[in-house]
Amino acid sequence: MATNHIIAGQVFVLPDNIDTDQIIPAEYLNLVPTIPEEYEKLGSYALAGLPEGFPRFIRHGANKTEFPILVAGRNFGCGSSREHAPIALAAAGVRALIAESYARIFFRNVVATGVFYPLESAERLRDVFQTGDQAEVNISAGQIRHVPSGRCFSLKPLGAVAPVVEAGGLFAYARKSGMIR
Amino acid sequence: MSMTITEAILARAAGQARVQPGDNVWVNVDILLTHDVCGPGTIGVFHREFGAQARVWNREKVVIIPDHYIFTADEKARRNVETLRAFVREQGLPHFYDPGTPSYQGVCHVALVERGHVRPGEVIVGTDSHTCTHGALGAFATGIGNTDAGFVMGVGKILLKVPPTLRFRIEGSVPPYLMAKDLILRIIGEIGFDGASYCAMEFAGSAVEALDIEERMTICNMAIEAGGKNGIIAPDEQAIAYVRARTNKPFEPVFGDPNAPVEREFVFNADRLEPCVAEPHVPSNYALARERANVRIDRAYIGSCTGGKLTDFLAAARILKGRRVKVPTFLVPATADVAEALIREPMDGTSLVEIFAQAGCEDIAPPSCAACLGGPPDTYGRTRDREVVISTTNRNFPGRMGSKLAPIYLASPLTVAASAVTGHITDPREFL
Ligand code: SF4
Numbered sequence: 001m002a003t004n005h006i007i008a009g010q011v012f013v014l015p016d017n018i019d020t021d022q023i024i025p026a027e028y029l030n031l032v033p034t035i036p037e038e039y040e041k042l043g044s045y046a047l048a049g050l051p052e053g054f055p056r057f058i059r060h061g062a063n064k065t066e067f068p069i070l071v072a073g074r075n076f077g078c079g080s081s082r083e084h085a086p087i088a089l090a091a092a093g094v095r096a097l098i099a100e101s102y103a104r105i106f107f108r109n110v111v112a113t114g115v116f117y118p119l120e121s122a123e124r125l126r127d128v129f130q131t132g133d134q135a136e137v138n139i140s141a142g143q144i145r146h147v148p149s150g151r152c153f154s155l156k157p158l159g160a161v162a163p164v165v166e167a168g169g170l171f172a173y174a175r176k177s178g179m180i181r
Numbered sequence: 182m183s184m185t186i187t188e189a190i191l192a193r194a195a196g197q198a199r200v201q202p203g204d205n206v207w208v209n210v211d212i213l214l215t216h217d218v219c220g221p222g223t224i225g226v227f228h229r230e231f232g233a234q235a236r237v238w239n240r241e242k243v244v245i246i247p248d249h250y251i252f253t254a255d256e257k258a259r260r261n262v263e264t265l266r267a268f269v270r271e272q273g274l275p276h277f278y279d280p281g282t283p284s285y286q287g288v289c290h291v292a293l294v295e296r297g298h299v300r301p302g303e304v305i306v307g308t309d310s311h312t313c314t315h316g317a318l319g320a321f322a323t324g325i326g327n328t329d330a331g332f333v334m335g336v337g338k339i340l341l342k343v344p345p346t347l348r349f350r351i352e353g354s355v356p357p358y359l360m361a362k363d364l365i366l367r368i369i370g371e372i373g374f375d376g377a378s379y380c381a382m383e384f385a386g387s388a389v390e391a392l393d394i395e396e397r398m399t400i401c402n403m404a405i406e407a408g409g410k411n412g413i414i415a416p417d418e419q420a421i422a423y424v425r426a427r428t429n430k431p432f433e434p435v436f437g438d439p440n441a442p443v444e445r446e447f448v449f450n451a452d453r454l455e456p457c458v459a460e461p462h463v464p465s466n467y468a469l470a471r472e473r474a475n476v477r478i479d480r481a482y483i484g485s486c487t488g489g490k491l492t493d494f495l496a497a498a499r500i501l502k503g504r505r506v507k508v509p510t511f512l513v514p515a516t517a518d519v520a521e522a523l524i525r526e527p528m529d530g531t532s533l534v535e536i537f538a539q540a541g542c543e544d545i546a547p548p549s550c551a552a553c554l555g556g557p558p559d560t561y562g563r564t565r566d567r568e569v570v571i572s573t574t575n576r577n578f579p580g581r582m583g584s585k586l587a588p589i590y591l592a593s594p595l596t597v598a599a600s601a602v603t604g605h606i607t608d609p610r611e612f613l
Contacts, residue, residue: 021580022580030255030557034229052585083326104410112326180335
């Protein structure tokens with residue numbers, strides 16, 4: 001994964017405790033992520049489990065989201081181990097995810113699949129950003145910029161998982177480090 | 182330096198004399214568990230990465246238990262079970278519990294234990310977050326995703342970060358109106374939905390030691406609901422006898438040093454706890470059952486890896502015997518063994534099946550996950566609208582049992598049965 005790029009676009013804002021049933025409801029778990037058409041379909045259902053009253057993450061009839069950046073609260077991805085969850089977000093077009101904290105299995109699945117960067121903010125970004133605001137995420141600088149106000153917020157370093165994320169996921173990392181061929 | 186049981190198991194599996202929290206270690210896996218929802222994707226990753234001709238690292242160590250979407254007309258769900266069958270044939274896997282055949286079991290976590298695949302001291306990974314259940318027999322067990330599982334399938338190893346341990350000592354004795362579910366809901370309520378993130382949750386104390394194996398499973402099962410990496414209970418004579426009765430495979434239990442440093446220790450007194458519920462929409466929303474008597478319910482549900490074991494049905498029967506339910510009450514035994522016991526086990530001369538029928542419960546469903554996770558629209562017990570549900574399952578997230586509008590209250594089988602009788606949330610002490 002290239003680390004020197006900037007991800008720009010509209011932000012979608014989520015509260016604490018978004019669980020995997022909200023990210024991809026169980027009725028769609030009959031789809032298999034490694035089958036290309038079903039991967040796309042999973043994307044079209046990303047965040048379909050949000051309670052009533054939320055803005056739509058994916059416009060009716062569309063397959064992809066207009067929001068490449070997710071800003072979330074604590075414990076993002078709690079609940080099940082379904083890898084369908086990070087995959088649905090990636091298939092929908094999410095390119096950066098910034099939460100205050102992650103549930104462990106979800107975080108691990110993001111790292112293992114290498115689908116996007118699981119970033120963490122020290123600040124409560126969801127009090128600053130509103131759904132639809134423009135933002136720029138600068139991975140190498142470890143920053144997110146709130147375009148309307150020009151304010152910048154720093155992101156936490158990836159820590160021990162950085163080499164896996166940078167290699168592009170578990171298999172790429174294992175090959176690079178000679179674990180597998 | 183001394184190690185906790187979790188650290189000691191990981192050290193042995195990593196081939197090291199010792200490990201400490203925060204170490205990243207490659208660990209040898211003893212059992213890889215998968216099911217119909219994550220198995221096909223795991224197989225997809227395995228073949229994509231290791232090639233079409235690849236063989237699993239050890240056929241004895243891969244256990245496939247379809248359980249999620251079994252009794253449905255959904256075509257993709259059926260296709261997924263077919264994918265598992267084809268893989269089992271291709272690889273010659275001996276441990277497959279095929280739906281529609283006498284080998285079919287039902288919910289993977291209960292079946293894994295019943296079939297003797299869980300042994301003290303071993304490392305178990307599964308493509309299901311409730312794999313933490315298996316710590317009840319003194320194993321290190323944790324849930325993983327398809328990519329990790331595909332990797333394990335090929336090489337039999339997983340890179341794990343050694344978790345710090347939170348120890349929960351539950352002392353005293355468990356009163357007859359209280360169940361393991363009340364204990365774990367109390368703990369989750371205390372530490373919060375992410376209170377054990379990345380940590381091992383070790384359960385100890387006289388109240389835990391007095392629990393039977395199924396009740397211990399209920400406690401470890403819900404470790405994930407506080408974000409825990411694994412739940413674990415030191416194996417005792419009861420655990421070892423339980424395992425020996427189910428497998429001939431040799432195993433070597435691992436014990437922690439009681440003086441090993443832990444991140445934090447919590448102490449509870451079981452005698453002082455009361456029957457409780459978790460209110461919508463997170464399992465940490467703890468409330469006492471007697472303080473929620475104003476909540477009317479539309480249905481009751483007894484089932485899942487958390488609350489669909491024989492102990493759970495026996496508890497429900499204590500309340501339902503000779504009484505009538507006021508709301509539709511759905512019963513889903515976790516496995517074929519549990520289903521059979523419902524017919525066979527008498528309580529004061531009456532079988533459980535008869536007790537539930539006389540109480541006016543719905544017809545008992547065949548074993549599977551059923552509405553615990555919603556599932557396809559034709560799933561038994563699935564919510565469709567605004568039904569208020571009281572359930573012995575483990576999660577009450579929005580939409581978890583089908584409809585996003587249906588509020589779910591989690592409780593012990595005793596509390597669920599008592600509530601089914603009155604039609605509102607009820608402390609089981611009213612009937613005991
Ligand atoms: S019974 Fe429920 S929690 Fe248990 S494995 Fe099945 S879906 Fe998951």
